[in-house]
Amino acid sequence: MSLYAVMGHPIGHSLSPQIHEAFGALTGLDVRYERREVRPEGLAEALSAFRVQDGRGANITVPLKGEAYALAARTSARAERARAVNTLAWQGDGWFGDNTDGAGLIRDLTVNHGWSLRARRVLLVGAGGAAQGIVGPLLDAGIAHLSISNRNPERARDLVASCRDARAGVADIGVTGACPFEIVINATAAGLSGALPVLPDVLFEGAIVYDLMYGPKARTFLSHARAHGAREVADGLGMLVEQAAEAFLLWWGVRPPTESVLAHLRAEVGAGS
Ligand code: NDP
16 A cells, blocks of 8 residues: 655654545545654655655655755756745656645635735745745735745845746835735744744734744734734644645645645644634
8 A cells, every 4th residue: 555654853743644644534545644754864765765665655844845856856847946845746766846835825825714815015924945835826826026034134035036026025124104015924933932033013014914833833923913903814724734735636636625624623733823
């Protein structure tokens, strides 16, 4: 029986096995899916061992997305654009690398939450692996402008340059007037330590605020945003489920329904704000 897995470090917290098993039950497919603890520089070896067990597909998470991109024999256009891979599929003679993070985010924002992205001015906070995967799909979704801010400003500049799109720029967050953004997306790992990225409070006024982090770890940021006038807030649990559905589609050729899986996980994980 073929095997699927999520690989990263740390991996003990990953909800991916639960999500993919639930997708299997909903689609009538027999899904065998495991967690694999893989440290940086260990991915090639882990994938060889995985193949011996008939490993057919892997989700790749922190800190291995760049390594997976380098190891893939072929990549999708969206992985190429992100220069990061979060999904690998075995193709008989090598790994095909894809990046489903951006598609998962866009689907959560527009379908699950019903928020239009067209002509919106968006602030993206963070320039790590997750941010790399979502900038292209955000621009493709028809936003008016994408401003990127990061603790290390050089990484923000590099990410803007990689977009090759006049609508992307480094954020000027030294604003004192009205909030210039309609949507604020937190793609930093600050919530892991209960910290807040440094942003002027005015940036939240009237904005839709989304945190890629989910459950209790999103609460510091989203509660802060709400307290400073955010119009609506949401955590990244829906993105997690939707990016997994995209990976499932790549592996099994069918996109699973996500609504019941998301509702079940929400009850387990708790609210994000
Ligand atoms: P990376 O380690 O690649 O990047 C981390 C980013 O967070 C960098 O921009 C870093 O800034 C910034 N950062 C970290 N700590 C702080 C802080 N205290 N204040 C301000 N900025 C900070 O991680 P990823 O990009 O892969 O992931 C980011 C988050 O997104 C993770 O928490 C992850 O759980 C979540 N995620 C959620 C997904 C979902 O489906 N919901 C999918 C993918 C990721 P600097 O460059 O200055 O170090």
